[in-house]
Amino acid sequence: MKLTVVGGGSTYTPELVDGIARLRDRLPVTELVLVDPDAGRLPLVGGVAQRIMAAYGHPATVRWTTDLDDGVTGAGAVLLQLRVGGQAARNRDETWPLECGCVGQETTGAGGLAKALRTVPVVLDIAERVRQLAAPDAWIVDFTNPVGIVTRALLQAGHRAVGLCNVAIGFQRRFATAAGVAPESVALDHFGLNHLTWIRGVTIDGEEVLPQILAERAQEVADDIELPVELVHRLGMIPSYYLRYYYAHDAVVEELRHKETRASAVATMERQLLEMYADPTLDHKPELLAKRGGAFYSEAAVNLLASLVAGTGDVQVANVRNNGTMPFLADDAVIEVPAVIGADGAVPLPVAPVPAVQRGLIAHVTAYEELALTAAVHGGRDRVFEAMLAHPLIGQYDRADRLTDLLLSENKDFLAWT
Template sequence: MKLAVVGGGSTYTPELIDGFARLRDTLPIEELVLVDPAADRLELVGGLARRIFAKQGHPGRIVTTSDVDAGVADADAVLLQLRVGGQAARNQDETWPLECGCVGQETTGAGGLAKALRTVPVVLDIAERVRRTNPDAWIIDFTNPVGIVTRALLQAGHKAVGLCNVAIGFQRKFAKLLDVTPGEVHLDHVGLNHLTWETGVRLGGPGGDDVLPKLLAEHGDAVAEDLRMPREIVDRLGVVPSYYLRYYYQHDAVVEELRTKPSRAAEVAEMERQLLEMYGDPALDEKPALLGKRGGAFYSEAAVDLAASLLGNGGSPHQVVNTVNNGTLPFLPDDAVIEVQAAVDATGATPLAAPALDPLYTGLIANVTAYEELALKAALHGGRDRVFTALLAHPLVGQYAYAERLTDSLLAHNREHLAWA
């Protein structure tokens, strides 16, 4: 089995490598190719990756290359985890929206749109290269904004599934609070990427007993603290919103908070500097503790599980993924991409029946889906008017004057990455 990781020079790749090494019986990789244009980073990450495999006794071969075509050739699956513009572009996404009093964040709001515009054309180019070299390969997208990127891939006819670590993070945390194994916890997870709610926590599978009321009654403080939301919000909803709902439920408070501290991108850039220095140490043969602060917890476990299922090598029968709606949420278009529990096997991901949703959730989901459709049109076709329209449609922007100003700022900060600007 051959896997390729595009964006393999990321400082987060050793987390993925550690998962591949530990879970080699689930996903028996014979060749792993790390693809990245940054040759200096790739050499450091690739060296540590080989040492991790060697220490854990993994027999697989790790190859590094800057050549996308060579890297993805004959791959059974290709994982996408790239960041166009690096942390410098992310830092801009997280700062200039604040000038208008809007949330600065890399996956939602105006910053999220900027990332989508930079990312979609690059991902589609890579996907076409995959299709030319190996049309049977699965594409697993971890590149944000996952919902928009996955929708672009699916609309272009690629064999693609989107992946986020939010659900597996909740599964692991809830299992610990409930003192059960993670495999016993099934989430009624529903919504869009970075716009989801856990409406049920079931023990034993989709038909198991819902212990969410018990979880909130006994551990509500811990859940709320993890979300960085007041306990009152969680209690009134009676469900567990993803962390990203902070940007909607507490928008103005979050804006004030973001204005008073360094951007997350600045923090991550410093972490990356330290991590790369560590990776250059030939004695290091395991992921360093600092990597745990980088973000993306449990990504490796989720990626292994999904790849194993798609490649017919086992894996969990039900997984939370980003895939095409096809009537699962009846208030959305069939071609919308949703994030829900799905049955995953070698034929792809088929959403399970979704729980009935209150208008409190359906309204916001429909609104953001409309924005994502407009954002994808802007990413595919360009044009200031399309950017403005997408911003006007986003519930975190919504006002004409803000949309005008944010459009100008977005274009000014991203011209080098937008061929049409």
């Protein structure tokens, strides 16, 4: 199978390539193509990718190109991991919302909306080329943030797509390590939207262990997600790290005002990583890559791709069309839940009734995502304002107005309709 990675010049890519090489028995890749418009990065990332594959003895051809059509022609699967505007645009997303007392973050709030507006049109254009040039049954796997909105855009346009996030697999791997069991022994009752999820059940070989985790390791869990342990106990669930932007919004805003942006820190790491990748003797992913983010991304991506291609019918957490799974949401909403992964795609498993505390926030954010997607596809200041007004972290009309002006000013070079 030809596997194409769009955004292949990312410093993430060696993490993905390491997984492809290690898990070669699961995913039969014969050609790996890295596509990226950055001709400066591509040879550095492509070179280390080639050496990693060779070090594992993987026989696949590895090449790289700036030509999207060349990259996707005949591909059996296309993985999207692009960042329109790079870390510079992300840095601004994390900065200007603070001027209005709102969290600055790349997937949540006003910054997340800016990223969606920049990203969705580009992804849809790429997907059309995939539809025309890739293999007829090719899958698109989206790791591009905001994953929920981007995946919804792909599905609404009729593409064979599944969204992927590493939050669930990260929890699964940590629970497995703590229990001293294989990751496959751990199953999660994980529900919500991308970057808005809760874990209300953890089973090991079918035995429920979440009460034990909360009794013995709640403080460790709370430290990991940066929320008070008292809140974890009161919820009786484990919220993802991203819930801190909702449950502790004002405190996080104050914190962000006095620290380096994540984008700035990542940009520094990326420069260091690219210097490492330039070393012709480097044939493994460096330890620094673990600090870049995306833990267990390679396992999540390879597992999902392998199951789509082979039609294995195993269960993985993915971003999929709701289709009545959560009856309080529209069918075309995209949710993040355990799903059966087969040759026909990802089918969500039934989800137990969602408590009102979570249900209200999920419904609220889903409404925002619907409006955000409409703004990304059709443009227009009024549509951007409506999405701002609908977001639970914004809401007030004067704040939404000001944030809309800031977003449009900061992103005028990326939005064709401005």
